Amino acid sequence: xxxxxxxxxxxxxxxxxxxxxxxxxxxxxxxxxxxxxxxxxxxxxxxxxxxxxxxxxxxxxxxxxxxxxxxxxxxxxxxxxxxxxxxxxxxxxxxxxxxxxxxxxxxxxxxxxxxxxxxxxxxxxxxxxxxxxxxxxxxxxxxxxxxxxxxxxxxxxxxxxxxxxxxxxxxxxxxxxxxxxxxxxxxxxxxxxxxxxxxxxxxxxxxxxxxxxxxxxxxxxxxxxx
Numbered sequence: 001x002x003x004x005x006x007x008x009x010x011x012x013x014x015x016x017x018x019x020x021x022x023x024x025x026x027x028x029x030x031x032x033x034x035x036x037x038x039x040x041x042x043x044x045x046x047x048x049x050x051x052x053x054x055x056x057x058x059x060x061x062x063x064x065x066x067x068x069x070x071x072x073x074x075x076x077x078x079x080x081x082x083x084x085x086x087x088x089x090x091x092x093x094x095x096x097x098x099x100x101x102x103x104x105x106x107x108x109x110x111x112x113x114x115x116x117x118x119x120x121x122x123x124x125x126x127x128x129x130x131x132x133x134x135x136x137x138x139x140x141x142x143x144x145x146x147x148x149x150x151x152x153x154x155x156x157x158x159x160x161x162x163x164x165x166x167x168x169x170x171x172x173x174x175x176x177x178x179x180x181x182x183x184x185x186x187x188x189x190x191x192x193x194x195x196x197x198x199x200x201x202x203x204x205x206x207x208x209x210x211x212x213x214x215x216x217x218x219x220x221x222x223x224x225x226x
Contacts, residue, residue: 014109016043016173018140021050021096021116023193025064026072026203027084030191034142035082038115041184042140042171046081047115048216049073050099053089062197064204067221071207074215085216097129100136104175111173112137118147124156134160138171138180145188 018038024031027049035047051070054060066086073084091106093099104112114137116124121141124130133139139160141151151157163179165171171182196203212221 013172013174014111015045016111016113018042018044018047018113018115019050019100019103019137020047021052021099023063024049024051024069024073024084025062025193026069026196027076028191028193028196029076030189031073032076032080032082033189034117034186035115036080037186038140038142038184039081042113042182044113046083048087049077049082049084050088051084051086053086054094064207065223067209067212067223068204068207070214070221071209071212072203074212075208077215083215085214086221087214087216090214090217090219095128097127097133097136100133104136113171113173114139115142116140117142118144118151121156122147122150122154125154130156131159134163134179134181137175137178138173138182139178140171140182140184142184142186144186 018035020031020035020038022031031049035049038044039047051066051073053066054063066089070084070086077084087103088094088099091099091102093102100112100114114133116139118141127133160179160181163181165180165182169182171177171180209221209223213219214221
C-alpha cells in the first residue's frame with residue numbers, strides 16, 4: 001500500500017531515482033539487495049550507484065582503482081534497474097553536497113532521493129554542509145546492524161527528526177519536498193566489502209575493465225593514475 005501511494009505521485013515530474021553513494025570496494029550482493037529493497041519501499045524507477053573516486057572520511061590505503069570498483073559495481077548491478085556510475089570524476093566534485101547539486105542541474109527532469117545507511121547517518125553531521133544536502137533532496141536511511149542507536153542519537157538526527165515521514169507518507173523526490181527523512185527497516189545482511197577484501201586481497205587485479213563505460217554518462221572510463 002505504501003509503495004502504491006508513493007507511485008501515485010510520480011506524475012508530478014520525471015522518473016524517481018535513488019542515489020546511493022559509496023566506495024564499492026568491491027560491490028557485493030548486499031549493495032544490490034538493499035538497493036532493490038529501497039526501490040520497492042520508495043517506489044523508485046531506478047537506483048544510481050555513485051562510485052566515489054575517493055571518500056574523504058575513509059583512508060586511501062586499501063582502496064582499489066576507480067575502474068576496478070566501477071567494474072565490480074556494474075557486474076553486481078547486471079539485470080537490475082541499477083546503474084553504476086563514476087559521475088563524480090566527470091563532474092570534478094569531491095564532496096556529496098557539490099555532487100548532488102551538480103547532478104540536479106545536469107538532470108533537471110529527474111527527481112532524486114539520497115539513500116544512505118544508518119552508519120552514515122551516525123556521522124552525517126561531519127559531512128560538509130550536511131543541512132544543505134537535506135534541503136536539496138529527500139533522504140532515506142536504511143537500518144544497519146550496530147549503528148541504529150548511534151544514528152538515532154546523532155546530532156544530525158536531532159535536527160532531521162522534525163521532518164521524519166510517517167509510514168506510507170508521500171515522498172515525491174522533488175526539491176520542494178525536502179527536507180524529508182524516511183527510515184527504512186531492513187533485515188541484516190552480513191556481507192561486507194572489508195570481509196571480501198580480507199578473503200580475496202587481489203580481487204581488483206582480476207577486474208575486467210577493458211572497454212568499460214559509465215552507465216549514466218556513457219563515457220569510456222580510462223585507467224586512473226596511481
